Amino acid sequence: MARTSSLMVTSEAFPLAKSGGLGDAVTGLARALSRAGVDTGILMPAYRGVLDRVVGIRHIAHLAGMPGGEATLVGALCPESGLPFYLLCNPGLYDRDGLYLDEQGQPYADNAVRFAALAHAAMRVAAGLPGMRRPDILHAQDWHAGLVPLLVRAAGLRYVKTVLTVHNLAFQGSFELECAGQIGVPGAYCTDDGARLHGRINFMKAGLRYADRITTVSRNYAREIMTPEFGCGLDPLLRARAADLAPIPNGIDDALWNPASDPHLxxxxxxxxxxxxxxxxxxxxxxxxxxxxxxxxxxxxxxxxxxxxxxxxxxxxxxxxxxxxxxxxxxxxxxxxxxxxxxxxxxxxxxxxxxxxxxxxxxxxxxxxxxxxxxxxxxxxxxxxxxxxxxxxxxxxxxxxxxxxxxxxxxxxxxxxxxxxxxxxxxxxxxxxxxxxxxxxxxxxxxxxxxxxxxxxxxxxxxxxxCEFGWNTAAQPYLDLFENMVDAPRRGRVPAPTIRPAPLPAYARSSLDGMPAPAAY
CATH class of the missing domain: 3.40.50.2000 (Glycogen Phosphorylase B;)
Incomplete structure (x- = not known):
């Protein structure tokens, strides 16, 4: 019997690209799932310098008609993590000094296009590309990959299931609604029942609305984000999808963070x-x-x-x-x-x-x-x-x-x-x-x-x-989740409540304009 196949879709993964805790979490979970028997790969942008840090680069596909222009998808192995990576190459979008921010510390003006392209690449993989196994699970990480569930749903790819992991709900990837056509989001999905929030297209809401399952990184946070205080305007939708939300605590790399063998010490x-x-x-x-x-x-x-x-x-x-x-x-x-x-x-x-x-x-x-x-x-x-x-x-x-x-x-x-x-x-x-x-x-x-x-x-x-906080502890709940999803038929569309714009905390208001998940030290 073939092993379950999971493709993580992320904006960063240690050690190839990292701004903070997201990069650590993606790699830590991917390694734990791989050790547990899941065929796990990571899809991310080929930022500046990334191709120099991988080996065994092979061409997979030329992708035409993508947001931001034509792109190339390559496969490679990261020798430091031992994980297979699938890298989306488009120098016009990704060959820059920063992952998300310009020299003035502001989000790149085309972040909507940059991360929509990543989601479209994931959808193309789900549809099937020569020389690459079609994944059973597309595992979207935070707002940067929030369009993945929407695009998979819009394309009618019923044989691929989607999971969205919310690492930080305050950072949502919110952009002008007029860019929807440019980034390939069908108009039927740009409604209050779809990906629209506060009159803008919202990548995080798209993921929450259309993913087959949702996970958060701690139990208490799962409870918090269903309240107005921490829900950042998305708590009604999260409450409506509570049955599909699973709190699975993160872990830490207990080999990297080990005072008995830490090379930094x-x-x-x-x-x-x-x-x-x-x-x-x-x-x-x-x-x-x-x-x-x-x-x-x-x-x-x-x-x-x-x-x-x-x-x-x-x-x-x-x-x-x-x-x-x-x-x-x-x-x-x-x-x-x-x-x-x-x-x-x-x-x-x-x-x-x-x-x-x-x-x-x-x-x-x-x-x-x-x-x-x-x-x-x-x-x-x-x-x-x-x-x-x-x-x-x-x-x-x-x-x-x-x-x-x-x-x-x-x-x-x-x-x-x-x-x-x-x-x-x-x-x-x-x-x-x-x-x-x-x-x-x-x-x-x-x-x-x-x-x-x-x-x-x-x-x-x-x-x-x-205390034991290693990633192996987090891997088992994901194994159970993936197994249940692969064996179960796709659910119908989940009814969404009407989202009434409400006053947001100051930290959330400042985070809605396409900002990345913050670094965690």
Whole structure:
């Protein structure tokens, strides 16, 4: 019996192209599914430099009549991940410095065309191309691939099933309705019952409306996005499709993020069996960031995008108070984002030399060493579909202090305010509600009280390091989902409610103009 075949359709996949957590998630799941016996491939654009990082390139098809002009589809193997890739080549669309944004940090004006072309390529594969197996499942990742289910439905390809995974609902790929003809979306699908939302064509809504199944990356996020607060205008449609929505938590690459063998740490590696060696990583981090060499100091790290979503505005207000209240507290920050927050954090570092240091930017080595050397990690967020960073922190023995939203509410075990001995048995971190500086400051205070109790703190570190968040855990629910879909007949069209435009949160309003899923550090 032939193995189930799945083709992931994505705008990025590590290590060929990555802006953040989406790229990690796609590759991590693809590898886990492949190990579990699914014939898994990845379809993505051939961005600048991608063809130089793959081997065994073979021509599959010349694709005429595509949005953005003629394109070529090639197959290749990525030696770093061991996965087969199918790369859509159109230099006019993809040969650029950035994946989604121009030099001014603005979305490319033709992003609708760029990612519609990707969806049309997936539909052509589903229809059948010589020399390439037709997949049983087309697995669309986030808004960039949101047109895939619509195009498969419009083409009447009943033998191919579609899944849409929502990584971040706030980023929807919303474009002027007039571009529908240019990107090959039939007019019959550009209605409020179809892909139209707030008078624009919405790639995310297209996927949610026409996919056979929908998945989200955490259980709590699945509940949240069916509410007006987190639904970003799509909660009525999500509630209507609740029976087809499956929360399947993401995983992390537990080989890449392993303090015992992390090449980014070199001689500083350590494990849960010898956590005392983490002190060497702490000393190295203090030296690298210009902090006082004090093992007794509580070293709090923050590594994220410096944006309102990640509560950078709250951090710039809460951290000065925390540094003032706790003379033994040290803070190390890496990240990039809105310039006003970068400036305020740099000013904070100047006020507290030797106790607070900020590096504007991001690189993998510094990120790994930040987790290894930190005692605790601050990760505030107004919404967080999954939350990879706190899991990395736990893996490295850094106790997370995080917002009680999205996947973090599922993965972090908070002992509660009383912090009694029984509650501490399974505790792995601190969660806080609200998005004000007092909320974050109180959570930091709680963490520092626990840090002052070495036995309790070591217990929390051990608990976190022992947690299993690898991708193999996530693979089985997808195996079950794919098996049920392949064996079941295609469902009829799911009735959609009328979507009444409603006021959206500020973060959602700023995200609807074709922005990519945000990077997750």
């Amino acid at each position: 070199g001689h500083l590696c350590y494990s849960a069996r010898n956590p005392a060696r983490k002190s060497r990583a702490k000393a190295a981090l203090q030296k690298a960031f210009g902090l006082h060499p004090d093992q007794g100091a509580a070293l709090l790290a923050m590594g994220s995008r410096l944006t309102s979503q990640k509560m950078a505005d709250v951090a710039v207000e809460a951290l000065p108070d925390a540094l003032h209240r706790h003379p033994s507290l040290q803070v190390a920050i890496i990240g990039r984002g809105e310039r006003q927050y970068e400036i305020e954090l740099e000013a904070l570092a100047a006020r507290y030399p030797g106790r607070c240091a900020v590096r504007i930017g991001y690189d993998e080595t510094t990120a790994h060493r930040l987790h290894a050397g930190a005692d605790m990690l601050l990760h505030g967020s107004r919404f967080e579909p999954f939350g990879l960073t706190p899991l990395y922190a736990m893996r490295y023995g850094a106790v997370p202090i995080a917002s009680r939203v999205g996947g973090m509410a599922d993965t972090i075990v908070d002992p509660g305010e009383r912090e009694g001995s029984q509650a501490m048995l399974a505790a792995t971190g601190i969660l806080f509600d609200g998005d004000g500086a007092p909320d974050m400051g109180h959570a930091i205070d709680r963490a520092l009280r626990l840090y002052a109790q070495p036995a309790i703190w070591r217990s929390m570190q051990r608990n976190g390091m022992a």
